[in-house]
Amino acid sequence: MRLFDPHIHMTSRTTDDYEAMAAAGVAALVEPAFWLGQPRTNVGSFLDYFDGLLGWEPFRASQFGIVHHCTIALNPKEANDPGLRRDVLEVLPRYLAKDGVVAVGEVGYDSVTPGEDEALAAQLELARAHGLPVMVHTPHRDKLAGTRRTLDVVREAGIDPADVIVDHNNELTVDLVRDAGCWAAFSIYPDTKMDEARMVRLLQEHGTERMLVNSAADWGRSDPLKVPKTAAAMREAGFDAAAIEQVVWTNPVEVYARSGRLELDAVATDRTATFAGNSVLRGERPA
Numbered sequence: 001m002r003l004f005d006p007h008i009h010m011t012s013r014t015t016d017d018y019e020a021m022a023a024a025g026v027a028a029l030v031e032p033a034f035w036l037g038q039p040r041t042n043v044g045s046f047l048d049y050f051d052g053l054l055g056w057e058p059f060r061a062s063q064f065g066i067v068h069h070c071t072i073a074l075n076p077k078e079a080n081d082p083g084l085r086r087d088v089l090e091v092l093p094r095y096l097a098k099d100g101v102v103a104v105g106e107v108g109y110d111s112v113t114p115g116e117d118e119a120l121a122a123q124l125e126l127a128r129a130h131g132l133p134v135m136v137h138t139p140h141r142d143k144l145a146g147t148r149r150t151l152d153v154v155r156e157a158g159i160d161p162a163d164v165i166v167d168h169n170n171e172l173t174v175d176l177v178r179d180a181g182c183w184a185a186f187s188i189y190p191d192t193k194m195d196e197a198r199m200v201r202l203l204q205e206h207g208t209e210r211m212l213v214n215s216a217a218d219w220g221r222s223d224p225l226k227v228p229k230t231a232a233a234m235r236e237a238g239f240d241a242a243a244i245e246q247v248v249w250t251n252p253v254e255v256y257a258r259s260g261r262l263e264l265d266a267v268a269t270d271r272t273a274t275f276a277g278n279s280v281l282r283g284e285r286p287a
């Protein structure tokens with residue numbers, strides 16, 4: 001069974017991770033634009049990062065047989081910098097027109113400030129204008145209120161809920177999100193928040209429709225194999241192959257295909273290939 005990780009920050013990960021993911025069956029992934037763990041100081045830093053998500057990183061993924069797409073946005077945390085907010089929102093349309101971009105994201109709330117409100121509204125409008133799905137991050141503090149507020153703003157934006165993925169859900173928010181007609185995504189982490197066992201119970205209780213599972217792996221403590229591990233936990237709990245496939249392949253394919261840009265043909269793993277003169281082999285000489 002092919003697996004899809006619909007939210008993983010590969011820029012922060014190693015080639016060991018790519019190797020392990022490919023061996024575990026991950027065939028496709030989506031890398032959302034987010035923050036770097038510390039604030040950026042100028043818009044140029046965003047441009048280089050976005051270019052990397054569209055250039056070097058898909059190349060790197062292809063070397064391990066994994067198809068890479070990305071989502072582009074101003075992330076919630078950095079939306080609080082007025083200068084960056086103005087400058088990044090201005091360059092976004094240029095990036096949202098590009099082929100590898102399958103959604104606007106991650107957008108949403110971090111601390112629920114007026115600056116975040118402004119960036120979220122502007123980016124929902126950009127998603128609508130570009131006919132793209134949107135991936136919305138929900139705040140980790142006071143999640144229920146933050147999710148309610150997020151869904152209100154999405155409703156007011158007049159965007160089709162079938163184009164909206166609401167991420168980082170838990171048992172308290174799943175009904176709200178699906179009743180709104182949106183896709184409910186769950187980030188499976190090693191220590192905190194959702195784990196595989198909780199996710200399996202949630203799927204038993206709420207079914208597999210419009211449910212997504214991701215690792216959200218990044219530069220923090222996280223596990224890029226959480227999608228395969230959740231699939232295995234589902235199998236152990238007695239879910240049939242069709243139900244598992246719906247969660248770890250069909251659902252993410254369906255929602256990101258709404259962009260009209262999801263390209264899932266297997267990639268050629270030619271390790272001697274280069275991108276702008278660079279390869280993943282470093283000093284190693286091709287045979």
Ligand SMILES: [Zn+2]
Nearest residue numbers: 032034106216
């Ligand atoms: Zn993320």
